[in-house]
Amino acid sequence: MTINKEVEFNNIISDILKNEEFIDLKYEIHHGISRLDHSLNVARLTYKTCKKLHVKNYEEVTRAALLHDFFRTEDVPEKCFLNHPDKAVENAKKNFELSSVQENIIASHMFPIARVTPKHVGSWIVSGADKAVAIYECTKYKVPLTIGAAFLFFMNVCFIQR
Template structure:
């Protein structure tokens, strides 16, 4: 699968997720630095596709992309201590899974991606290649987004 192909697949999946859901609300919640949950999820989807392509991994790209786009579908401002029950890093995968399950038909791999993307912080071992790839892509994106705002320009 070429770069342009998975970009097109990501765009098509976003169009699909926007219908009859709260998916676009993710634009309103900040993730890391100046990056919204929506932007972060797009980056994770794109990085996941690049990793799968580079590794020549035999993955279901549609599932990989949907899982990546929904992995942080918790729908609250995690920086606001009154918006959630605390311990966001540990609890948000289950909240994202519950929200996604209410609005979308998820397959087993998509559920695994959402529930286990915080491994090893959350000690749930990913079972599928797609889950491992999104887990890695999420870490790459989070580090980049966190460091990006702290970069000093000369």
């Protein structure tokens, strides 16, 4: 990213990174790294994708991307793991102002395997970015993230089951 974009990205998320409950995600393991680092990777890819696609509410979407996995593993029983977006919404609402768009972005990020459907462009972007980043983190396979995101976005559209 250019320095200007790097500065803007940091300004958008800076208050979230000062929240003690949120930065405790650095102690949670997620795809072999910390959940804080995973969330930052998804937020960064989301920001870049929004800028490329000229998404007007890119700040709102980028913040929701950072908050999409705001939960502690111990608060989500293993057999209920697909409910973790609900816990992330709850935690995000408790600590920050959350718009209805941001709520849908977080709640639907596990689409299509979880029950909530993405209703906004930002929801589709974050859902795709999360999957692309997850594959990258899990495999360390150096597929360019934009190609991975495009592929997963396509897969999401193809496998809509409702």
